[in-house]
Amino acid sequence: MSANGVDVLGLVSQAQSVNAPYSMFNNVRGQQINNYYNKDTEKERRELADWLTPLNFRQTQSNIYGNRREGTGDWVLDNEVFKEWQTGCAKTMWCPGIPGTGKTVLASYIINFLTEKYNTPDVAVAYIYCNYKEQSTQTVYDLVASLLKQLVQDHSSTFTRVASQYQSYRQQGYRPTIQQVHNTLMSEIKQFQQVFVVVDALDEITESDNKRYDLLNKLRSLGCSLLVTSREMDSIRKALRNVPYMHIRAHDDDIRRYIEGRILPGTLLYELINGDPPLREEIIECIIKRAGGM
Structure with a gap:
């Protein structure tokens, strides 16, 4: 595209290439300012929060x-x-x-x-x-x-x-x-x-x-x-x-999950029962029954 023999698109492209570094600088500088502002704001927020109560x-x-x-x-x-x-x-x-x-x-x-x-x-x-x-x-x-x-x-x-x-x-x-x-x-x-x-x-x-x-x-x-x-x-x-x-009581499912977590491979309880699945289940059922919803 040209006007009176002048390549308009060429001139625009040259102008953009010249201004690009300045535009990039402004963007980077703006981001740095925002980062500093955000850090200062978060610091102020922490200070206010701690001032209210420790x-x-x-x-x-x-x-x-x-x-x-x-x-x-x-x-x-x-x-x-x-x-x-x-x-x-x-x-x-x-x-x-x-x-x-x-x-x-x-x-x-x-x-x-x-x-x-x-x-x-x-x-x-x-x-x-x-x-x-x-x-x-x-x-x-x-x-x-x-x-x-x-x-x-x-x-x-x-x-x-x-x-x-x-x-x-x-x-x-x-x-x-x-x-x-x-x-x-x-x-x-x-x-x-x-x-x-x-x-x-x-x-x-x-x-x-x-x-x-x-x-x-x-x-x-x-x-x-x-x-x-x-x-x-x-x-x-x-x-x-x-x-x-x-009313909060010990639910059977919660008790089971807790005991199962205590009889995992590598734990003392697991070693004591030699990893025996039937014995493990018997122990869990016994504890749940004794808990009785507490």
């Missing part, structure tokens, strides 16, 4: 779920009470059980299930693992703040709003009150279509100074879908009266 339940969840036997806890997905809670028909659900029935492992299973199923920006999942050995650090303030921390870690929009709201606090070197943290958490929960909060082992929070009662009241007032596991205690039953509940 509690880190992510590692706890990873450790517990990582040690779970494959298939353990699958039965809960067919439970009608759990189905109703998951769909929002019930705001609070109580899962009581005696010691040794696998409440904590089941909590980790539910957390992982919810996290994977509702991996969308408009749904949030947060959780608390209560531990009586860590009562000095698991204050009501820090437990409530840990939920806000998880929203900050997982959702950019929450991080942006909370960082702006608490900027003056951080600059002046003081922390917001528990009521302010609670109000911020409640406000952020309203930004989502649904928020699931799972609290494991509520019974391990001391009753002294009404600590357990105070924590439960603050959690129930958030307007989230709250699931609580605990031992069967009268004080908790009274606090959660009229709340749908699902």
